[in-house]
Amino acid sequence: MADVSHVSRGPLEGLIVCPVCDATYQLQRPKNGERAVCGRCHKVLIAPRRKAGVQIIAVAVAVVVLIIAASVFPFLSISAAGRSNAVSILDAALTFTEGPMLVLALLTAGFIIFVPLLRMLLTMYVLIPVVLDRPPARHAIRAFRLSEAMRPWSMAEIFALGCAVALVKVADLATVSFGPAFWMFGVLVVLVIVQDGFLCKWSVWNSLEHPKRQ
Amino acid sequence: MELSGTSEKTVTARAAGLVACTRCTRAWPIETQVCGRCGAKLVSRDENSLQRVWALWIVGLMCYVPANVYPMLRTQQLFQVDESTIIGGAVDLAHYGAFGIATIILVASVVIPLGKFWAIAFLAVSVRSGRGFASHHRLLMYEVVEYIGRWSMIDIFVVAILSALVQLQGLASITPGPAAFFFALSVIFTMLSAQAFDPRMIWDAQADDDEAL
Numbered sequence: 074m075a076d077v078s079h080v081s082r083g084p085l086e087g088l089i090v091c092p093v094c095d096a097t098y099q100l101q102r103p104k105n106g107e108r109a110v111c112g113r114c115h116k117v118l119i120a121p122r123r124k125a126g127v128q129i130i131a132v133a134v135a136v137v138v139l140i141i142a143a144s145v146f147p148f149l150s151i152s153a154a155g156r157s158n159a160v161s162i163l164d165a166a167l168t169f170t171e172g173p174m175l176v177l178a179l180l181t182a183g184f185i186i187f188v189p190l191l192r193m194l195l196t197m198y199v200l201i202p203v204v205l206d207r208p209p210a211r212h213a214i215r216a217f218r219l220s221e222a223m224r225p226w227s228m229a230e231i232f233a234l235g236c237a238v239a240l241v242k243v244a245d246l247a248t249v250s251f252g253p254a255f256w257m258f259g260v261l262v263v264l265v266i267v268q269d270g271f272l273c274k275w276s277v278w279n280s281l282e283h284p285k286r287q
Numbered sequence: 288m289e290l291s292g293t294s295e296k297t298v299t300a301r302a303a304g305l306v307a308c309t310r311c312t313r314a315w316p317i318e319t320q321v322c323g324r325c326g327a328k329l330v331s332r333d334e335n336s337l338q339r340v341w342a343l344w345i346v347g348l349m350c351y352v353p354a355n356v357y358p359m360l361r362t363q364q365l366f367q368v369d370e371s372t373i374i375g376g377a378v379d380l381a382h383y384g385a386f387g388i389a390t391i392i393l394v395a396s397v398v399i400p401l402g403k404f405w406a407i408a409f410l411a412v413s414v415r416s417g418r419g420f421a422s423h424h425r426l427l428m429y430e431v432v433e434y435i436g437r438w439s440m441i442d443i444f445v446v447a448i449l450s451a452l453v454q455l456q457g458l459a460s461i462t463p464g465p466a467a468f469f470f471a472l473s474v475i476f477t478m479l480s481a482q483a484f485d486p487r488m489i490w491d492a493q494a495d496d497d498e499a500l
Contacts, residue, residue, distance in 0.1 A: 090313075093426070094297075095307060095490060096297040096298065097305065113490070149452055151455070157455075160451045165447050165451040166447060167451075174468060214325055218326065221310065231438055235448060238388055239444075239449050241385060242449060247455065278312075
């Protein structure tokens with residue numbers, strides 16, 4: 074049996090437990106830019122950044138605008154022998170429309186448009202009051218939980234690589250040209266990845282629990 | 288900065304009579320049911336986790352079979368209709384000389400899904416028997432599976448883009464085949480299966496080994 078005396082002393086609030094390997098530590102908050110890492114499995118537990126909240130909100134606003142614009146404007150167009158066809162991302166997602174394929178259409182549209190969009194909106198809803206030093210928004214905890222649960226299902230970056238593969242596949246069949254939405258989507262993917270790096274989950278949970286002294 | 292600078296033995300929350308919230312890392316007394324900070328359900332060790340892992344794993348595998356048997360794409364060029372399965376499509380691409388793309392398709396649709404089935408099964412078996420690699424390797428495997436599993440969806444997105452884009456009346460058109468549906472289901476179920484796995488069991492197996500020595 075391991076010696077637990079150094080852990081069981083003091084309030085439970087002063088502890089942090091690694092979600093991957095269950096190792097328990099006395100909480101020492103790292104300085105901005107530093108990271109607290111689990112000594113056993115090397116999972117990053119806390120990674121605060123200065124002004125992370127404002128940056129995340131700014132990126133989220135940009136991503137929301139880009140998602141809406143990128144799903145409406147033409148994305149790719151092809152032409153061969155005088156015939157041409159232009160599609161938006163929404164068209165691509167909703168291409169499966171026969172019978173059970175409709176389920177697939179809804180899933181695809183969800184993975185590449187609605188889940189990323191909803192995650193950004195929820196993030197803004199949770200973080201804006203926190204950044205303004207206000208008490209958390211109503212149901213902020215539920216909102217952040219939902220946003221975290223949707224994280225693996227947000228597949229915008231995978232769709233971007235899918236585009237590259239599809240382009241090569243049709244390149245010798247027809248001439249392909251990029252619409253404005255293509256470039257917007259490219260920027261969007263970069264922003265989503267950058268934002269994931271900024272967000273420290275522990276800091277968000279902590280500030281939702283103690284809104285005043287964050 | 289490492290939280291445990293010293294080499295003293297790590298104390299698990301369970302050994303300290305605590306239960307941890309795996310979502311927000313807060314500690315609670317072991318009899319607590321729901322996390323007071325984020326509202327997650329608290330379980331010290333998810334005993335039924337392996338059952339859920341296996342159930343979802345089997346459904347995923349069952350969907351993977353028709354995904355490879357049925358055609359994924361139906362290509363119509365002038366009067367010629369061509370149906371290709373996942374592997375057939377990749378082989379065709381390689382014939383045309385597009386080896387890079389053929390490799391991406393093969394890796395995303397065959398190597399990753401099969402590797403994932405194998406990895407989840409290996410993890411689920413090895414936490415039970417406690418043998419196999421060291422925990423660090425098993426954890427690495429778990430993280431790779433969690434991270435890379437989503438990328439199998441790429442094939443579905445390629446099919447979606449192609450079928451929406453290539454609609455040149457009379458000249459050429461591409462429509463999705465039934466395999467797309469099964470393949471998407473297979474990816475979703477294996478993702479759920481990996482999420483159901485409780486990684487803390489990997490470390491428990493290791494700790495048991497250490498005590499036995």
